[in-house]
Amino acid sequence: MSENIKISIRGLYKIFGVDPLCALEHVRSGAGKTELLDKHQHVLGLQNINVDMREGEITVIMGLSGSGKSTLIRHLNRLIEPTAGSVKVDGDNVLDYDELALRGLRREKMSMVFQKFALLPHRTVTENAATTLAVRGLSERESTPEARKWLDRVGLNGYGEHYPRQLSGGMQQRVGIARALTSNSPIMLMDEAFSALDPLIRTDMQDLLLELQRELHKTIVFITHDLDEALKLADHLVILKDGLIVQNDEPQQILLNPKDPYIEDFVSDINRARVLRVRSIMKPINGDKTSDVHGEVNLNDTLESVIEKSNGDVSHSYIVTRDNVPVGIVDMSTLVKALVPRVSAEKAARKF
Amino acid sequence: MADLLAKAKGGEANSAPWWEFSFPSLDALNKACASFPQSRDVTKGVEEVFLAIKDALRIVLDPLTQPLSWMLEFILSVVQVAPWWLMLPVILLIVYLASKSLRLVGFVAICLGFLAFIDHYDHAMQTLSIIFVCAFLCVFFGVPIGIAMSRSDNLQRIIIPILDMLQTLPPFVYLIPLIFLFSVTEPKLYGIAIILYAIVPVIRLTDLGIRLVDEDVIEAADSFGMTERQKLFGVQIPLALPNIMAGVNQTIMMSLAMVVIASLVSAPGLGVLVLRGIRNLELGVGLVSGLGIVLLAIILDRVTKAALDRINASQKSQ
Ligand SMILES: Nc1ncnc2c1ncn2[C@@H]1O[C@H](COP(=O)(O)OP(=O)(O)OP(=O)(O)O)[C@@H](O)[C@H]1O
Ligand SMILES: [Mg+2]
Numbered sequence: 001m002s003e004n005i006k007i008s009i010r011g012l013y014k015i016f017g018v019d020p021l022c023a024l025e026h027v028r029s030g031a032g033k034t035e036l037l038d039k040h041q042h043v044l045g046l047q048n049i050n051v052d053m054r055e056g057e058i059t060v061i062m063g064l065s066g067s068g069k070s071t072l073i074r075h076l077n078r079l080i081e082p083t084a085g086s087v088k089v090d091g092d093n094v095l096d097y098d099e100l101a102l103r104g105l106r107r108e109k110m111s112m113v114f115q116k117f118a119l120l121p122h123r124t125v126t127e128n129a130a131t132t133l134a135v136r137g138l139s140e141r142e143s144t145p146e147a148r149k150w151l152d153r154v155g156l157n158g159y160g161e162h163y164p165r166q167l168s169g170g171m172q173q174r175v176g177i178a179r180a181l182t183s184n185s186p187i188m189l190m191d192e193a194f195s196a197l198d199p200l201i202r203t204d205m206q207d208l209l210l211e212l213q214r215e216l217h218k219t220i221v222f223i224t225h226d227l228d229e230a231l232k233l234a235d236h237l238v239i240l241k242d243g244l245i246v247q248n249d250e251p252q253q254i255l256l257n258p259k260d261p262y263i264e265d266f267v268s269d270i271n272r273a274r275v276l277r278v279r280s281i282m283k284p285i286n287g288d289k290t291s292d293v294h295g296e297v298n299l300n301d302t303l304e305s306v307i308e309k310s311n312g313d314v315s316h317s318y319i320v321t322r323d324n325v326p327v328g329i330v331d332m333s334t335l336v337k338a339l340v341p342r343v344s345a346e347k348a349a350r351k352f
Numbered sequence: 353m354a355d356l357l358a359k360a361k362g363g364e365a366n367s368a369p370w371w372e373f374s375f376p377s378l379d380a381l382n383k384a385c386a387s388f389p390q391s392r393d394v395t396k397g398v399e400e401v402f403l404a405i406k407d408a409l410r411i412v413l414d415p416l417t418q419p420l421s422w423m424l425e426f427i428l429s430v431v432q433v434a435p436w437w438l439m440l441p442v443i444l445l446i447v448y449l450a451s452k453s454l455r456l457v458g459f460v461a462i463c464l465g466f467l468a469f470i471d472h473y474d475h476a477m478q479t480l481s482i483i484f485v486c487a488f489l490c491v492f493f494g495v496p497i498g499i500a501m502s503r504s505d506n507l508q509r510i511i512i513p514i515l516d517m518l519q520t521l522p523p524f525v526y527l528i529p530l531i532f533l534f535s536v537t538e539p540k541l542y543g544i545a546i547i548l549y550a551i552v553p554v555i556r557l558t559d560l561g562i563r564l565v566d567e568d569v570i571e572a573a574d575s576f577g578m579t580e581r582q583k584l585f586g587v588q589i590p591l592a593l594p595n596i597m598a599g600v601n602q603t604i605m606m607s608l609a610m611v612v613i614a615s616l617v618s619a620p621g622l623g624v625l626v627l628r629g630i631r632n633l634e635l636g637v638g639l640v641s642g643l644g645i646v647l648l649a650i651i652l653d654r655v656t657k658a659a660l661d662r663i664n665a666s667q668k669s670q
Contacts, residue, residue: 077575106577118572121667122590135578163666183576 004055006187006219007076012049012085014071014243017042020083033242045071046243049085054236055186056217058209060251062230063240069223072240073189076221077110078102089187107136111180115192117172119164125151125175126160132183143182150178154208170201174208181212190222194229206232227266231255231275239263252280256338268341273304281338282320282328293319299327303335402532410533417540420547423485424539428620431477439477440464447651451658459654463647472622472644479621479648483607486543490551490603495596498558499584508559519552523613531617542614549610553602561595562588594664601656608649622648 015023015036023042026035033044046068053059061069074080075087078094087094089109097105111132119128126147127134133143151160154174164172173193180188194202206229213220224230230237230251237251239262247259255276258264279299294316297306310316310332317331374380381388431439440461447460467476501508526545534541565588573583589596615623622641629638 079571079574103577103579106575110575112572112575114568114572116568118566118568120569120587120590122593132576135576135582189575 005052006055006090007051007053007221008088009049009051009053009072009075010086010088012072012075012087013047013083014045014068014075014080015042015083016045024083044243046075046082049245051238051245051248053219053221055219057235058213058220058222058233059236059238060222060224060230060234061238061240062224062227064225067240068243069225069240070191071243073191073221073223076187076189077106077112107132107183107185109185110187110189111183111185113173113176113180113188113190113193115195117164117169117176117196119172119175119179121164123163124160125156125162125164125167128164128175129178129182132179132185146184147178147182150181151175153181153212154178168201170197170205173197173205177205177209177212181216185218187219187221190220192223192225195224195226202229209233227270231270239266252276256280264341270341272339272341273307274302276303276338277301278303278306278318278320278330279328281334282330283334284328285319285326293317293329295319296321296326297330298322303339306330306332306335402529406532413533417534417544420485420489420543421538421540423489424482424543427481427485428478428539431481432474436468436473440468443480447655450655452662453658456654456658460651463651467644467647470640472625472641475620475622475625475641476644476648479608479611479623479645482542482546482611482619482621483604483652486546486550486607486611487600487604489543489547490554490607491600493547494551494554494599494603495558498555498596498599499562499589501555501559502562502588511555515552515556518548523549523610524616527614527617536617539619542611542617542619545614545617546607546610546619550603550606553606554596554599557595557599557602558592561592561599564595565591591667594660594667597656597660597663601653601660604652604656605649608645608652612645 036044129147130143194205234251239247278301297318299322314332319326320328378391382390448457573587612623615627622644625641
């Protein structure tokens with residue numbers, strides 16, 4: 001994973017209404033979402049968004065309905081114009097682009113996958129997957145093999161001549177993903193791409209996305225309102241609430257140190273043993289105190305697998321290795337503590 | 353004013369009870385004071401204005417609409433010259449291409465065969481060919497107008513009242529100014545009347561169809577960097593096609609209705625026979641040609657609906 005910043009958003013505001021610039025002044029001087037709506041009849045979409053998205057990572061934007069996720073992702077390819085701020089892609093401010101440059105950006109650099117699939121019903125699956133190349137003026141002869149290749153890759157071999165209506169929802173979204181991949185753009189924007197699918201298909205699609213990502217290393221911006229999905233996919237997690245970023249960190253860190261009651265609520269129902277990894281709770285190795293350990297675990301093992309290994313014995317401790325080199329130590333008592341979310345721990349403390 | 357009113361009813365006030373005073377219309381006011389114009393002067397004024405601009409209007413409209421006359425004359429002479437054994441297969445082929453249904457082709461063959469059998473072939477062909485030309489022109493002009501309307505709210509605000517007016521005017525009323533503008537012997541007279549009357553649905557439904565195209569698909573098209581042109585021809589028009597075709601269907605049916613009425617101003621076809629039936633009280637002639645019109649209506653409706661269904665079936669998403 002490189003450290004290159006691919007997309008950098010600074011001071012982004014979006015206000016919906018008749019006179020957003022005037023409303024912006026009120027927001028800058030401290031008006032919140034409800035106040036702006038009640039007093040000034042403007043909807044605060046986003047306020048002061050600052051995020052960096054790194055190349056080759058999946059950045060997940062999470063938040064409840066109406067928190068501004070779709071609004072945010074649509075600023076990246078300027079389907080929505082911001083009220084203030086900057087959006088830089090590879091160092092260029094997208095907001096300075098003229099129509100031509102913007103079209104170039106949308107054609108070559110970013111492709112999008114939609115919640116409702118948004119396939120063209122009058123075109124076959126192959127033609128749909130080839131649209132992203134066809135808009136660039138490529139002939140059918142050039143674009144079809146590429147489209148076929150990606151359709152095969154997402155598991156739609158042999159469905160090329162079908163029409164979207166003949167496919168199930170999951171398959172239609174595979175076409176949506178193939179369409180985005182066909183464009184060979186380095187950035188993929190996915191707005192609740194899996195939310196319309198039923199849970200089993202959804203898990204399949206998440207696995208497919210992770211598998212593709214291991215191979216392709218795209219910069220993916222993924223939107224979801226589902227924390228499980230966010231934790232499964234995210235290299236980096238951004239939590240939005242009422243148009244404001246409440247926390248913006250590695251998912252493990254958010255889970256262990258939620259900054260805000262809103263996030264604590266969110267994370268309290270999660271199966272932490274399955275999500276947390278050894279690296280987030282280990283202590284760095286000190287000295288050669290490695291005699292009384294009960295084995296080795298990998299940096300990226302989940303706590304669940306460590307518990308399984310220990311057979312539930314809380315006195316065990318393990319050496320943590322990365323590429324077979326010891327880097328830290330984890331003992332079961334820390335591990336068990338990490339399993340209890342902070343809120344419920346506090347609640348329990350108050351009770352007794 | 354009050355004085356005048358008093359004077360106006362003053363004459364009769366003695367004999368009639370008080371509640372029977374007349375409305376202060378122009379004629380009533382004129383009776384009281386001669387300086388008021390009479391209603392007849394108003395109609396005359398309108399007529400004079402119309403006659404005054406008529407020549408100027410004709411200089412502009414005549415050449416513009418002349419091609420319509422040529423087209424109508426051409427197609428009418430073609431159907432007259434072309435032998436039936438050529439025309440019928442051509443029509444049946446068109447029906448097949450539009451509907452892809454052999455049953456419908458058979459039905460049309462029977463209907464047209466029946467009309468030919470009772471010696472209404474020529475009249476039916478004239479009616480069909482006029483409809484063909486006029487409906488074609490309606491689509492030719494109506495679809496672009498509808499597209500333009502769908503892209504500009506201002507244009508839509510201007511055009512909708514015009515369409516409302518065209519749709520609510522009784523068909524006979526169209527004919528009045530047209531009779532003065534063009535001579536009754538020119539085919540374009542009825543051509544224009546038919547087109548004005550029948551173009552409304554295709555414009556309306558094109559506009560509606562394009563406005564109803566799924567927002568998500570439009571957004572997707574934008575997100576892939578489609579140009580306006582690619583979006584219009586690759587997404588909006590294809591997705592609006594079911595609505596546009598529904599408009600075409602209505603346009604054709606309204607052309608048929610109007611072509612019958614237009615026989616009052618020398619449009620040839622089955623309408624002429626209906627008119628003869630009315631004028632000469634030839635009940636049989638009127639009824640049989642009426643039946644012919646019904647058969648044509650059924651044919652046209654079935655064929656365009658079949659084409660529409662085919663498009664609908666290929667468009668159903670999800
Ligand atoms: N065109 C618009 N005009 C006015 N308000 C808007 C507009 N688009 C979005 N909003 C408002 O902006 C806020 C954020 O909307 P957005 O669609 O980004 O939410 P979201 O997080 O994507 O929600 P969901 O999970 O339901 O998709 C909402 O309060 C919404 O009402
Ligand atoms: Mg949304």
